[in-house]
Amino acid sequence: xxxxxxxxxxxxxxxxxxxxxxxxxxxxxxxxxxxxxxxxxxxxxxxxxxxxxxxxxxxxxxxxxxxxxxxxxxxxxxxxxxxxxxxxxxxxxxxxxxxxxxxxxxxxxxxxxxxxxxxxxxxxxxxxxxxxxxxxxxxxxxxxxxxxxxxxxxxxxxxxxxxxxxxxxxxxxxxxxxxxxxxxxxxxxxxxxxxxxxxxxxxxxxxxxxxxxxxxxxxxxxxxxxxxxxxxxxxxxxxxxxxxxxxxxxxxxxxxxxxxxxxxxxxxxxxxxxxxxxxxxxxxxxxxxxxxxxxxxxxxxxxxxxxxxxxxxxxxxxxxxxxxxxxxxxxxxxxxxxxxxxxxxxxxxxxxxxxxxxxxxxxxxxxxxxxxxxxxxxxxxxxxxxxxxxxxxxxxxxxxxxxxxxxxxxxxxxxxxxxxxxxxxxxxxxxxxxxxxxxxxxxxxxxxxxxxxxxxxxxxxxxxxxxxxxxxxxxxxxxxxxxxxxxxxxxxxxxxxxxxxxxxxxxxxxxxxxxxxxxxxxxxxxxxxxxxxxxxxxxxxxxxxxxxxxxxxxxxxxxxxxxxxxxxxxxxxxxxxxx
Ligand code: ATP
Ligand code: MG
Numbered sequence: 001x002x003x004x005x006x007x008x009x010x011x012x013x014x015x016x017x018x019x020x021x022x023x024x025x026x027x028x029x030x031x032x033x034x035x036x037x038x039x040x041x042x043x044x045x046x047x048x049x050x051x052x053x054x055x056x057x058x059x060x061x062x063x064x065x066x067x068x069x070x071x072x073x074x075x076x077x078x079x080x081x082x083x084x085x086x087x088x089x090x091x092x093x094x095x096x097x098x099x100x101x102x103x104x105x106x107x108x109x110x111x112x113x114x115x116x117x118x119x120x121x122x123x124x125x126x127x128x129x130x131x132x133x134x135x136x137x138x139x140x141x142x143x144x145x146x147x148x149x150x151x152x153x154x155x156x157x158x159x160x161x162x163x164x165x166x167x168x169x170x171x172x173x174x175x176x177x178x179x180x181x182x183x184x185x186x187x188x189x190x191x192x193x194x195x196x197x198x199x200x201x202x203x204x205x206x207x208x209x210x211x212x213x214x215x216x217x218x219x220x221x222x223x224x225x226x227x228x229x230x231x232x233x234x235x236x237x238x239x240x241x242x243x244x245x246x247x248x249x250x251x252x253x254x255x256x257x258x259x260x261x262x263x264x265x266x267x268x269x270x271x272x273x274x275x276x277x278x279x280x281x282x283x284x285x286x287x288x289x290x291x292x293x294x295x296x297x298x299x300x301x302x303x304x305x306x307x308x309x310x311x312x313x314x315x316x317x318x319x320x321x322x323x324x325x326x327x328x329x330x331x332x333x334x335x336x337x338x339x340x341x342x343x344x345x346x347x348x349x350x351x352x353x354x355x356x357x358x359x360x361x362x363x364x365x366x367x368x369x370x371x372x373x374x375x376x377x378x379x380x381x382x383x384x385x386x387x388x389x390x391x392x393x394x395x396x397x398x399x400x401x402x403x404x405x406x407x408x409x410x411x412x413x414x415x416x417x418x419x420x421x422x423x424x425x426x427x428x429x430x431x432x433x434x435x436x437x438x439x440x441x442x443x444x445x446x447x448x449x450x451x452x453x454x455x456x457x458x459x460x461x462x463x464x465x466x467x468x469x470x471x472x473x474x475x476x477x478x479x480x481x482x483x484x485x486x487x488x489x490x491x492x493x494x495x496x497x498x499x500x501x502x503x504x505x506x507x508x509x510x511x512x513x514x515x516x517x518x519x520x521x522x523x524x525x526x527x528x529x530x531x532x533x534x535x536x537x538x539x540x541x542x543x544x545x546x547x548x549x550x551x552x553x554x555x556x557x558x559x560x561x562x563x564x565x566x567x568x569x570x571x572x573x574x575x576x577x578x579x
Contacts, residue, residue, distance in 0.1 A: 035067030
């Protein structure tokens with residue numbers, strides 16, 4: 001059973017998870033010249049949040065212990081694999097902030113060596129060609145309570161096996177007609193040791209080796225040997241491979257290596273309301289449920305990058321989750337927390353009105369004609385007569401130096417519909433007929449004089465005045481509570497803003513048989529917003545804090561200055577606190 005884990009971070013301290021403790025012991029005992037780990041994705045999809053955990057662990061420990069980490073494509077199954085996946089995986093690992101040692105490796109570049117080792121096993125009497133059908137092989141494996149039945153080929157001579165294996169390689173068998181099996185123990189309580197298949201026939205071109213091979217090694221055979229070839233010291237994988245470790249060790253022992261690699265297993269990352277299975281994520285892409293692997297709602301690295309999540313936020317999240325052997329489900333709000341934290345001091349501020357309500361300032365020309373005499377010394381501004389615009393210079397961040405921008409203030413503005421209520425709920429701190437005054441961020445104090453409603457009683461426009469003496473100054477003789485954001489109607493730029501919720505309303509979408517039933521119908525809402533010009537002018541992929549609204553990024557695909565498009569990264573705050 002899974003439970004919500006406490007996610008206790010040991011940040012900036014020596015990390016004491018069981019993997020690092022093992023490696024620390026090995027380093028102290030000088031068991032290896034250098035620590036070598038690897039991240040071994042199969043290029044059959046895009047990387048997801050689960051892979052991020054494995055990347056942070058493998059690359060992280062290598063760095064911490066002065067070692068190296070390889071990137072190795074475990075490309076032993078050509079049917080599902082593509083070059084496009086390889087390119088994107090490399091890009092994602094780099095974006096996360098990690099560097100692999102040398103070139104990226106491919107299990108397929110070891111095919112000659114793996115084939116030679118398969119022949120070695122046959123010669124040692126440790127492998128045989130089985131001509132049973134796949135069904136017979138399955139049925140004869142036995143069950144948990146029952147030993148398997150040996151294949152009729154199990155005791156064939158070395159010569160006969162060598163000849164049959166050569167025939168397999170030469171394409172004399174159709175798929176499913178012959179396999180090479182390790183000869184171990186058909187009665188083993190561990191099913192993985194009941195003569196596992198190590199080579200199979202596949203009449204398939206391979207993205208790296210072309211048509212050279214029509215037999216391909218199985219993952220469980222290729223993996224330990226690829227590790228050994230690369231001098232991997234600690235082969236870190238997820239818990240489902242624990243039962244495969246005896247076979248891993250068997251292969252390593254039978255081929256024989258001076259410095260054998262060791263496999264260690266840790267628990268998978270599971271996050272609530274999230275899917276971490278390439279196969280299921282591919283279904284969402286293939287069925288057009290999302291716009292692609294990089295849809296900002298996807299838990300893929302590509303999706304999270306487009307959403308505006310930061311590498312720092314993702315790495316911090318993995319640190320907080322930690323590494324254990326206990327299965328757990330992490331609260332998705334921890335991820336949002338880490339991302340939000342990484343944005344606080346790294347994003348410029350800006351004003352965007354997501355649900356615009358028009359405000360006409362009826363004394364604009366009077367008030368603005370006196371702006372220069374009434375303003376505080378701290379205010380830097382200029383008035384453009386031609387467009388009747390007061391340009392206010394403001395820093396992009398209140399306490400981090402990120403430069404300045406000019407914000408246009410004009411006769412007609414937009415404020416957010418939520419900032420004016422005819423009948424405000426108790427405790428409401430913004431504008432209402434009873435509380436007509438408020439500070440407009442970066443500029444004057446505004447007083448609403450009239451609201452105009454449509455036939456349904458909805459407020460469609462406000463008339464208001466500004467107090468000319470309040471540009472950078474507090475009003476005389478009264479306190480004005482509250483500050484709201486605003487955007488000039490004439491100088492602001494209409495923008496599409498995409499608001500996101502979790503893609504899945506189901507807490508455990510992998511537990512829902514039909515993935516469609518797990519979806520959240522409100523995962524994407526598009527708003528027609530208005531943003532200040534500096535936001536519209538930003539390059540694609542620029543992150544901002546929209547004052548009072550949250551963190552947003554200009555979309556990497558669809559954004560342009562003429563038609564700005566922003567993705568919501570994360571809300572400004574949340575009641576959630578990590579343990
Ligand atoms: P999927 O089921 O999504 O296809 P996989 O394990 O088959 O995942 P691989 O490309 O084989 O994907 O995985 C590469 C590495 O990432 C492996 O070492 C694997 O253990 C690790 N990994 C995959 N999913 C997770 C996860 N949820 N948490 C931690 N590590 C993971
Ligand atoms: Mg896999």
